[in-house]
Amino acid sequence: MNERLFKNTSVLSKLILRRDRLRFILWILGISVLTIATAVAFPDLYRTATERQQLAETMVNPAMTAMVGQGYGLDNYTYGAMMAHQMLGMTALLVGLMNVLLVTRHTRLDEEDGRTEMIGALPVGRLSPLASSLTVMLGVNFSLALMIGWGLYATGIESLDLNGSLLYGSAIGSIGLFFAGTTALFAQLSDNSRGTVGFSIALLGIAYLIRAIGDVSNETLSWLSPFGWILGSEAYVNNYWWPIILTLGVAIALVGIALYLNVIRDLGGGFLPSKPGRSNASPFLQSPLGLAFRLQRTGFIAWVAGVFVMAASYGSVLGDTDTLIADVEMMMEFMEPVEGAALTDQFITMLMVVMAILASIPTLMMILKLKGEEKNHRTEHVYSLAVSRQKLLASYLSVSIFTSIVMLVASAIGMGSIGVVVIESDITLGTFFSSSLVYLPALWMMTSFAVLLIGWAPKYTGLTWLYLGFSFVVVYLGGLFQFPDWISSLTPFSHVPDLPVEEVNLFTLIIMTVIAIFITALGFVGYGRRDIQG
């Protein structure tokens, strides 16, 4: 029995570890460092019990509760209670995402690419590929739990005791295994990797949403969500272990079902019916522009939704700005208060630049897709047809520009529609629109940089992301690090006038647009001259 089902599982596990060791290490280190660094930062940010208590009061509002959870021990807001309140839910979400991506990669994606078939032809058990992937994920989540648990305890911060820290780590590890289980299940149900990731992330989002709604309105509802369970462990406050056991139990059940389904299905098959697609292309698809958009439609829609939700959640905290910022010294350093400007306005400008940088991500993805298509030997088809290089590049560029506009509009509407309600002054939606759309030239400069690399140095298009990361550090943490002016001036985002605090500076905006056009044109020249790889 075991021989037939599980032979050589350990060998396959080692193969997975070998293939992706760097990926695992980066995820584990990244999440642990994020958690521990936050814990270490808290005592500096909130020095006294009074400060913490003040923070607790500002945290108790529906928007915050929806975002991070209802929180426990608010009447004695220790550093531990702060961690469990402000960090645990978000970190759990991130760990869930990690599990979805990693499990899909080692299950359905391997199967789709034909690797599982080759493995299956060797003397390995029928369940070995899935079992090896889950074994590795068990190890990854367990390591993560230990790293975070011991790491938090090792900070030596008062109230981060051993029991609470281990519970906190276990909460992270168990929600990780929960989503490893659901993804393994969806990998059986859906017959392709896009579907697997799609369903799993949808479930992740819905579970978080149910908890958010439950925490705000009806606590029983929260107990339908695994996020409700692990937050209900009340780490550092009451330290209940049973929700962890519950989460692990359900995870094991999910894994059991996944393994069972894996045995009874065919290789390459699934259980969800895959409906036949169109047998003819819609008129929309029949142009390079249509193709460029169609290929990225799902991603586009997901990003619009994501940017909107993010902006809306920022909008929801605008009402508390004055208390939120004035009380916290650290925030003042971030913000570099401007004489005579309302704190709320200043806060809006800070959020807008973050949203603009977030909006740059899909904008750049849309143009860089062309490079990915080339790498996968799919532009070759298009160029063998009556399509010029200029036309194809222009198609992707149009999609990118369209995306930049839609994303900034989504962030204006998202933040504004809630902002105008919660802010007590007479701010209008128009203010949000102008302070968001003013970033368009900056986004276009980012796009032009990508076009330039696609045209002249396609191997180095990754630099675009580095540049965006640099921009984020400079504009977001600029106040904190006090960069010299010439460094800040290297990113287009720092040249954009900070609406509504500053005046619109049309001249700067026009210059930026002209530079973007010039660099883009340069990219077009290069793209017209070089070899296409495939």
Add this chain to the structure above:
Amino acid sequence: MRVLSTKGLTKKFGQFTALNGVDLDVNKGEVFGFIGPNGAGKSTTIRVLLGILKATKGKATIFELDAWKDAVEIHKRIAYVPGDVTLWPNLTGGEVIDLFVKLRGTNHKSKREELIRKFKLDPTKKCRTYSKGNRQKVALIAAFSSEADLYILDEPTSGLDPLMERVFQECVLEAKQDGKSILLSSHILSEVERLCDRVGIIREGEIIESGTLDELRHLTRTQLQVETSKPIANLSNIDGVHNIEKQERSVTFQVDSEKLEDVIKHISMFGVTKLESSPPTLEDLFMRHYEGDDRTLKPGDGGKS
């Protein structure tokens, strides 16, 4: 009339010379077979012809237009099928066919349906579910349902079953009857023998042979097995004799086809008791060139070695 022509085509990737002075001509209404071992430079030549790669030196023209500069104009009248067809996983086969036909600018609706039926393709399936053969069918249907004057096919049948291979051959012959030209890079000898009017053989980036199949056969060697009453003297010194192997009573060797007469005259002096000959096959021709025999014929050398 020349439909496609390259002159001294050279392509370097950094230090590596993938093509070294390739001369090719495809005339109107002919099927030209382009053959050579893996990595010889077939796909590279084709990509230069498509204007996807830029030639380092030399000239490539299609319909008398420059393959690089006038790519778009040329592509309106050609159809291309790559050897390794990668498609968009989330589009259906039917959508891809329509897209290709539309972008090429010519439409042939009835042909599309007929070809889908002939090739037995389900156009409602997403491309990610297609096997290699099915992806090739998508590209072939898209190619043959366009009104093209020149078809460039780069090992288009490597994933097709024999039945589909036959459907493909019908398509090629039909196109030829309509006066279309075809550049077919292929590894399947029976396919080349059946379809091609002329062939060119490329090895390590150089064309080492080209002409009609009959001309090339002429360059091959006949295998002879001879038994004589007296031992044959001086056999190895005769022009055009290769690979001599002596057995107990007989001797086996190869003769360049054009030297056959001289050789027969020579051995007849030693009392032939038994003579067996096997005719040259296309396969021999290929094998000789593919293996990189150091006695490889130079183009135009007429088989002297």
